[in-house]
Amino acid sequence: MNLRESVKRYYGERISKGEGCCDPSPAALAPSFGCGEPTKFAELKPGERVLDLGSGAGLDCFRAAKAVGNKGYVIGVDMTPEMLKRAKQGAQKLSLHNVEFREGFIEDLPVAAASIDVVISNCVINLSTEKPKVFSEIHRILKPGGHLIVSDILRNGPGLTVIQEAAWCACEDGAEPAETYKQHLQTAGFAAISIDPAAPEVMAGDTYSALIHAAKP
Ligand SMILES: C[S@@+](CC[C@H](N)C(=O)[O-])C[C@H]1O[C@@H](n2cnc3c(N)ncnc32)[C@H](O)[C@@H]1O
Secondary structure (H helix, E strand, C coil): CCHHHHHHHHHHHHHHHCCCCCCCCHHHHCCCCCCCCHHHHCCCCCCCEEEEECCCCCHHHHHHHHHHCCCCEEEEEECCHHHHHHHHHHHHHCCCCCEEEEECECCECCCCCCCEEEEEEECCHHHCCCHHHHHHHHHHHEEEEEEEEEEEEEECCCCCCCCCHHHHHCCCCCCECHHHHHHHHHHHCCEEEEEECCCCCCCCCCEEEEEEEEECC
């Protein structure tokens, strides 16, 4: 089972089946597949360079592009061509010139080292089968003093031993416990790690949405 190919196919099909929209607002142009709103908490400043991992149809990039302004720049990376196509169309319709979408894997980012101020991501890292690689790539491309703010799905309790393809694609079976997530970040070299909520109010074994923050010293 090649889970990355399954995930690509799953999201390609989902965006292709989506309804077209005439409402010119960013939310209508770019359907969300997220589990939070990282841009709301990222405290983005004018002029910053932002990278969105798994940018999907582009909604968080559009929000970030507005926040960093014309002197800032936003890059969205996604592996699914149908998502990239929709994101590029959205940027064009919104006349955004400070946002770019690149095809690539979050485990091997097509982004220069130490070139990004803030990494955001919305419901994507749980889908990776190589999470330690993702965090070391984030560390590589962030400038010293840069930070990440990520919405993702975590699991309350131990990780799963048996994985189902459909549940992985639906952001369930790839979800890891907060402690494992924190270890990946520490191993990659991050500091000031916080995971909210610290004590999720879900049953043992269940998944929940969390906001993760960490800084590159
Ligand atoms: C649940 S959707 C979230 C999309 C977007 N962040 C949002 O909030 O709407 C997951 C997205 O991550 C992308 N993705 C998943 N695994 C990836 C990987 N290993 N490398 C690059 N993109 C990936 C998928 O193509 C899909 O667009």
